[in-house]
Amino acid sequence: MVVLVVCRSRHLTNGWYIDRPVGKLYLIVVAADLRGDTEYIRLSIRVTEYNRYPPIFTTSNYVVMVDVLAPVGSILLRVRALDKDVQPYNSEVYYSMQKQSLVALNETTGHLMLKAPLPSRYSNLTFTVMAHDGGSPRRQGRAKVTLIVKIISAPLNVTIEKTGHEWAMLCWSPPRSGQPLGYLIFVNSTASTNGSSTLPPVTETVVLNVSLVHLVLKNGRLCKALENLTSNNDYEVVIIGRNLKEIGLPSTPVPFNTKVNITCRSVVNGEFICSCLPGFYGEDCSLYNPCDSEKNPCSNGGVCSSDVSHSFSCKCREGYHGITCQAYDPCAHSPCQNNAHCINVSNSSYQCLCEAGYTGENCEVNIDECASNLCENNASCIDGIEAYSCDCPLGYEGDFCEHETNECFSRPCLNGGTCSDSFNHYSCSCPLGYSGDNCEHDIDLCVSQPCQNTGSCKDLTDHFTCDCAPGFRGKDCDEVEQCPSETVKTDRGSFKWLAIDHGLVAIIPCPYGTYRNDSTNLSEDVAQALSYAQNTLELRDPTSNKPIANKYYKRHSKTASSGMNKFGDEEYYRSTKPYNTSLNLETISYLMEYDKEGIGYAIRICIIDDLGRVKWTEINTKACMDERSSIADELRIGLEQMTKDPSQIDAKMFVNATKQVKLILEYALNNVKIARSMIGVISNLMNVNDTVLVECDTNETITQSLVEVVHKYVRMVSLPLGEELIISTENIALKAMDLKSGFKMVSL
Structure with a gap:
């Protein structure tokens, strides 16, 4: 079946496999035709890495407050999205939004700009912004933006008129729009962490809700005294106007600090009085006498004196020293005993270096050398002066009684x-x-029966000898004779047989694949033997025909030299029935030609012949395919893979697949699996795009040749009498049967 599909679109999509590496170019000519008038454009398409990630906005919901008097052209907000792709062409971000009458979005920077005056009727304006990348395939992210229109604008000209160490005077001008009934004053403080450089500063916020009646008007500006501040601290103040309808826009933050040497307090009508802190003096309180401060800089009872601003000296008590009398020598009172040497470690600690034989913080303890109990084997320790000795029990000797008497x-x-x-x-x-x-x-060395595998023992003066049974050798008859390692080349492949013990079956995977296991092909005698021995997994001695326990056949873990995939560790299988007759040897080979998954093997058995010799049997390769059959199976798999998606088949692939279908025909005549695959491939080829057929099969000669392949298969395939073959695909259905006079094909 052939279907022609015509698509008309401004989008350019690839109809071929991308077979070039990243960074390479495809040069394409695009033609546009309008009533016979044709225009051409050349395109360069670069192969890129797959675009994996979409742009992600830094937040999914942007909220911004806007002054109703904001001028046209004001930047209201900058949205930002990030793309995790490492390639620049996949991670570049562009912005867009639904068309708005009031705002516009810069597609490269993400800046949101006011493009028309804000009407006072708006309170909130919400819309969606998008971010897409430049990769292939193109990916996109979204975020919501909410503009809150404020009628009360921000207070103006906010300043700190005067600061004290716990006080500040705050003044500002009313906002340009709106009618505030009061103000919210946010005082943010950055508290210190007790001088720690590793801990982050702690931020605290105090909010003052002040009505107009509690504010002072000075020189046309509103003022408010900030009291109960923390000294030597950093602050930031923000003011917001309010009324019954809304809370307005915040003012620009104004920083200030209380790191001053002045104390101030408010009086009437916004006035205030300031003075120097304790220890400070001078017109601007810049001079400082440390000795007059609240804390005496001299410690441990030292006397402070100062002649110059910001400097002092301390007169220390006896035993103390240092700039602030902070240092103390603990060795001054000789705390170390027994002639130990004292070392001053710090202002409050010391260390004693003891003489030999003493220990303790002050070398006050006499060391007992026996405390570590170095004497072994329950010996008694005798302590001496900086030494000890061991009294050993009977049977031991040495400095530590560590040696036993040698009997x-x-x-x-x-x-x-x-x-x-x-x-x-x-x-x-x-x-x-x-x-x-x-x-x-x-003693008699043969009592323990050292000769294994039915070998006979002969006792001698200080040794014994073994007479081994056929197939065994070695001093104790414990070595099993093996069939030698050898490589045998056949038309079914080259097989490397490893050396194995007699009584074992060697199994090697077929190099070129497996023929179907079908018991109907066995001779009548072999089939009867298979039916008789199918549940018997018993190994028998080839001479006595008695069962032998714990003997197994070994499956080779290596592969043939043709390069098959390796199997796992060696596996062992028991034999079927006695194998000293040609009939049972054939049965054993047949039973082990295939595993449970239907994988075929080449079989050899290591036996002992009638003369007691260990030797290989002939190789059984009935389950193995020859090289030509293997090539046909590989050709089948390749055709299935090539044509599994007809929409991806181009003209070159179509012609190549047709040639290979003709090659596989002769194998399909003898293999139903290959035949079904061949018919399926032809069916897929009939589903290719019409543009492919126009390009390579104008006269339908190739299509006719595919139909001829199907007819030739039906004419030439041979089937057993009365057996029928049914193959059905999307585009082809056939039924073949032996009618003595020929074949009949029936459409389904």
Whole structure:
């Protein structure tokens, strides 16, 4: 089925695979035709990284207060959005908004500007702003903006007329618009953190609600005394007019501080009186006598005197020293005992360096050298002068009684026995053939049955020998003879067989893939043997035909040299039935050709023949595909992947896929899986865009060749008598069956 779709749009979309790396260009010519008049434009399209993130506004809801008298052109607000993409072309941000009659938004800076006078009827104006990036695909973020129109404008000419260390006089002019009935005064203070440089300052706010009757009018300005401030502190004051309808716009913050040497207080009609703080003097209180301040700078009873402003000297009491008499020497009273040396560590602490044998803060304690109990094995410690000694119990010696007496010194073990010393005792480890406390008795070494795997034992003077059964070797007959490692090349692939023990089955994954497991292809004898042994997982001795316990077949963990993916750790499987006949060997191979998932394997068995020789059986590769069949399967998978989305197939891909369909036909005749895939691919090719067919199949020769492939398959495929084949896709439906006289194809 072929469907022609024509799209008319101003948008340019890609109809091809992006097969160039990031940073490369596509050069495109776009033609526009209007009644035969054609215009051309050349475009350069650069391949970019995928745009992952949208712009995100710094806040989802912007709120700004606007003066009703704000002039046209005023910047009301700047919105800002951030994009997390690392590429500049993906992270650049542009702003837009719904069209408004009062405000305009700068698309690059985000500045919101007033473009018309604000009418007094507005109280709130709310609208949405958008931010989009320049990446591909383009992404967008949104935020809400609310403009609150204020009739009462901000108070003007706010100043601090005078400050004291706990007082300030605040004055301002009324706002340009509105009729305030009172004012809100916000006094923000930045409190210190006791001189700490690591802690942030603490901000406190006091709000004063003042009516007009409580304000003083001086020189046409309103004034208010700020009292009960904190001395030596930083402040910021903001004033807002109010009436019954609204709270107006805030004034510009005015900073001030109380870091002055003056104290002031209010009197009548806005007047005030100021004087110097204690310790300060002079016309402007700039001179300072530290000795007259509230706190005496001389500590520990020192006497203060001052002859020059901002300077002083202290006369210290005996034992104290320093500029403020702050230092004290604790070693002056000789606190260290027993001839210890005193060191002055600080103004209030000292350290004693003790003579040998003494300890304690003042070297007042005599050290007991036995306190650490260095004597081992319950020895007694005897304290001395700056020394000690250990009294060892019976059986130990050494400075710390750490050494035990060696009972093996007399060599009590006979006949080459090895002596092991223990506390107040010894033991002998005898060589092979001897026993007894001192290895004095000769023993029968065959009693323990050292020969494994039915080997026969012969006892000698100090050793034994083993006569091993066929297939085993070594001193104890514990070594299993193996089939050697070898590489065998066949038409089904090259197989590297690792060395394995006899009685094991080696399994290697098929290098070129797996043929279908179908028991109907077995010979009648093999099928009967399979039915008889399907639940038997028993390994038998090839000579006695008796079951052997704990013997398993080993599946190789390596792969063939063709490069198949590696399997996991080695796995072991029990054998089926005795394998000393050709019939049972074939049955064993068949049972292990496929695993539970249907993956095929090449099989070899390591056996012992009638002469007692360990050797490989012939390789069973019935489950394995040859190289040509594997190539056909890879070609099938590639065609399915190429044509799975018909909208993405261009002319080049269409022609290439058609050629490969013709190549896969001969494999489809013998493989139903490949046949179904081939018909599905042809169906997908019939769904390509009409522009592809116009470009590469004007005369429909390629399309006709695909139809001919379907007809040829129906004519040539062979089926068992009475068996039918049904294949149905979106565009093709066929049913083939053997009617003796030929095939019949039926549309569904």
